[in-house]
Amino acid sequence: MHIEFEIIEKFFSKKKIKAYKGIGDDAALFKKDDNNLWAISTDTLNEKVHFEATTDAYKIGWKVMAVNVSDILAMGASPMFALLAIAMPKPNNNWLKQFSKGFFDCCKEFNIELIGGDTTRGPLSINVTVLGDVNKNSVLLRSNAKIEDDIWVTGDLGLAALGLKIIKKKIKAPNVVTKKSINALEEPKLNQFSIDKIKSFCNSAIDISDGFVADLSHILKASKVGASINFKDIPINKWIKKTGHEDLALYGGDDYQTILTASKKMRSKIEKLTHKNNLNLSRVGIITKDKKLRISDNGKEIKLKKGFTHFEKK
Numbered sequence: 001m002h003i004e005f006e007i008i009e010k011f012f013s014k015k016k017i018k019a020y021k022g023i024g025d026d027a028a029l030f031k032k033d034d035n036n037l038w039a040i041s042t043d044t045l046n047e048k049v050h051f052e053a054t055t056d057a058y059k060i061g062w063k064v065m066a067v068n069v070s071d072i073l074a075m076g077a078s079p080m081f082a083l084l085a086i087a088m089p090k091p092n093n094n095w096l097k098q099f100s101k102g103f104f105d106c107c108k109e110f111n112i113e114l115i116g117g118d119t120t121r122g123p124l125s126i127n128v129t130v131l132g133d134v135n136k137n138s139v140l141l142r143s144n145a146k147i148e149d150d151i152w153v154t155g156d157l158g159l160a161a162l163g164l165k166i167i168k169k170k171i172k173a174p175n176v177v178t179k180k181s182i183n184a185l186e187e188p189k190l191n192q193f194s195i196d197k198i199k200s201f202c203n204s205a206i207d208i209s210d211g212f213v214a215d216l217s218h219i220l221k222a223s224k225v226g227a228s229i230n231f232k233d234i235p236i237n238k239w240i241k242k243t244g245h246e247d248l249a250l251y252g253g254d255d256y257q258t259i260l261t262a263s264k265k266m267r268s269k270i271e272k273l274t275h276k277n278n279l280n281l282s283r284v285g286i287i288t289k290d291k292k293l294r295i296s297d298n299g300k301e302i303k304l305k306k307g308f309t310h311f312e313k314k
């Protein structure tokens with residue numbers, strides 16, 4: 001969705017004066033006290049664009065909170081407060097009951113308090129803003145990846161994109177895979193535990209909302225570096241691999257997993273933590289000086305799809 005970035009750059013980019021970090025990361029940052037920063041992020045889900053009218057309201061409630069929390073976690077921050085702005089054509093008690101249950105279940109999972117919002121009439125659209133806090137020494141900016149950093153990824157990639165293909169009847173999968181992937185799409189589970197365990201050893205992070213290649217390239221661009229990735233180390237669901245749909249893991253969106261980079265000096269510490277706590281983490285490659293993204297399979301470079309030329313141009 002490059003057009004989105006062009007719009008932001010052309011119409012909404014202003015010099016930041018008071019913020020610690022303005023536009024350009026998963027969340028904006030501003031001073032909380034001498035040692036800590038607030039992280040704030042907002043995301044909207046619109047009917048017919050982000051979900052169909054038939055989607056379970058519980059899942060919409062869960063997801064609209066989870067996608068925001070994902071951005072807060074990607075700053076190394078802990079979510080605390082939320083605002084909920086909702087526009088709907090006409091109130092439907094049953095829908096609202098299910099929606100609010102999903103919403104508050106997600107709040108409970110991440111210890112978030114709803115402190116305000118707005119309720120209006122209009123086409124169904126839900127916007128959430130989440131506020132979290134982070135110690136200023138442990139904040140994870142997209143722009144802080146260092147050459148030779150290891151690149152780590154939480155969870156499995158590609159399942160949500162597969163779920164969307166299945167719903168649109170573009171791909172047929174066995175029942176278990178179908179259920180798992182539609183769940184990944186509609187009710188994303190975040191890996192806060194894995195992120196929290198290793199974040200103090202990391203230099204940078206981003207959450208994967210637009211696809212592994214697109215989001216990793218945001219880190220590369222912001223940090224003015226490149227990356228060398230081993231295709232076989234990317235955590236891809238077995239069925240997706242077996243059936244040759246790996247593109248879903250490279251370019252598919254909505255994973256809400258997290259890419260983190262950490263000095264290779266931290267590798268053994270992170271590996272020990274992974275082992276001890278059974279973390280859902282994969283080491284997929286390294287940050288390079290050469291400002292390109294290379295993904296290799298058995299020593300052979302994979303030709304990346306168009307979308308990526310945007311980064312190469314700059």
Ligand code: ADP
Nearest residue numbers: 008012013022023024025026027028043071209
């Ligand atoms: P994410 O996927 O992490 O939520 P986005 O890709 O949506 O981030 O946005 C990229 C950056 O642009 C973010 O820092 C976001 O806050 C900012 N941004 C998006 N839309 C606007 C807007 N209309 N005005 C100002 N900043 C925006």
Ligand code: MG
Nearest residue numbers: 026071207209
């Ligand atoms: Mg993000």
